[in-house]
Amino acid sequence: MKQFKFTFLAAVAGFAFAGAVPAQASCDDLCAAPVETAATAPASEIAGPALWKVADEDTTIYLFGTIHVLPEGVTWMTPAIDAALGSSDVLVTEILMMPEATVRSQQLVAELGTLPAGTTLRSLMTEEQKTNYEAALAALGLPAATFDPYEPWFATLTLSILPLVKQGYRIDQGVEKVLETKAESNLARDALETIEFQLAIFDSAPMEAQLQYLAQAIDGVDEVAPMVEAMVAEWLEGDADGLAALMNEDLDKAPEVAEALLYNRNANWAQWIEERLATPGSVFMAVGAGHLAGARSVQDQLGQRGIAVSRVQ
Known part of the structure; x- marks a missing residue:
């Protein structure tokens, strides 16, 4: 399921609104009791997630890659990260993450992800797709009609999150x-970015493509938790190359998706950083870890602009 790896990791690890799920997956579910995972290592055994910075004579911008959902007990806040955050004037994230902004994001996801009246998600599927889909929902303990009101992209994102919920991953433990x-x-x-911009990337995809991604998510639902556990382990070790290998595998098989979800956004953010360097002060910029790993990362984009990036941790 290599293609599914990319679809899932780009969608969930790469987007800050990943926690905005349908009412059927309520906060009670998402804040479930933690389970034992390899990611819950003692602080003394953790090297720490990678931290970079860009600086000129009067401006410092820290670049920190995040994971949006984590199990309880994961220790990642190191002295270097704490000092960088404490010395900053501004916290910059992909989208605004204050409580009121998060509530609005959840509302907007539900609004944009809802199908027109009289149309159901399962009515858009072939018989084979519907059979596989209903079996996947049953395995997760969900009724077949759970996502009937929603568009395929919304179901895809949610089905990517739910296996993690069952393994004790919690949105309220996410880095942001x-x-x-x-x-x-x-x-x-x-x-x-705005929540509207992020949602448009998914909502504007042709229905056929959305159904294809949903089918891939269903086929790979059992791979989600082990894959993310491996990803978190690489992230905790600060192994950007290892993280890139996991998160960005086989991007060439879906170049148009890679451009929309990763590369175009990386270029936009590099431009933002270049322009922000003209304003004195210190900034702590926290974005999905996949954007700071591998080829055509934010760091690569900055290098093409002649802007040096140094690693702090």
Whole structure:
């Protein structure tokens, strides 16, 4: 399921709205009790996620790759990360992550992801697709009609999250949520994108493509938790190359998707950083870890602009 690897990791690890799921997967489910995973290693055994910075004479911008959902007990806040955040004036994330913004994101996801009246998700499927889909939902303990009101992209994202929920991954343990809580009222907030922009990437995809991605998600549902556990382990070790190998595998098999989900956004963010260097101050920029790993990463894009990036941790 190599193609599924890319679809899932780009969608879930690469988008800050990954926690906005249908009502059937409520906060009670998403805040379930943790389970034992390889990611819950003692702090003394963790090297720490990678941290970079871009700086000129009066501006410093820290670049930190995030994981949006994590099990409880994962220790990733190192002294270097804490110091970088504490010295910053602004916390910049993909989209605004304050509680009120998160509520609006969830509302908007549900609105845009809802099919027209009289159309159901299963009515768009072939008999084979429907059979596989209903079997996958049954394995997750969900009724066959759970996502009938929703578009395929919404079901795809949610079915990518639910196996993690069952393994104890929690949205309230995600890196942005922790950073937001730690920053509290001490830092200003800014965002690289809007929730509308992120959702449009999925919502604008042709229905046939959406159904294809949903079928891939269904076929690979059992691979999700082991894959993400491996990804978190690489992230905790600060192994950007290992993380890139897991997250960005076989991107050439879906070049148009890679451009939309990763490369175009990386270029946009590099431009944002270049322009922000003209304003004095210190910025802590936290984005999906896949954007800071591998070829055509944000760092690569900055290098093409003649901007040096140094690794802090």
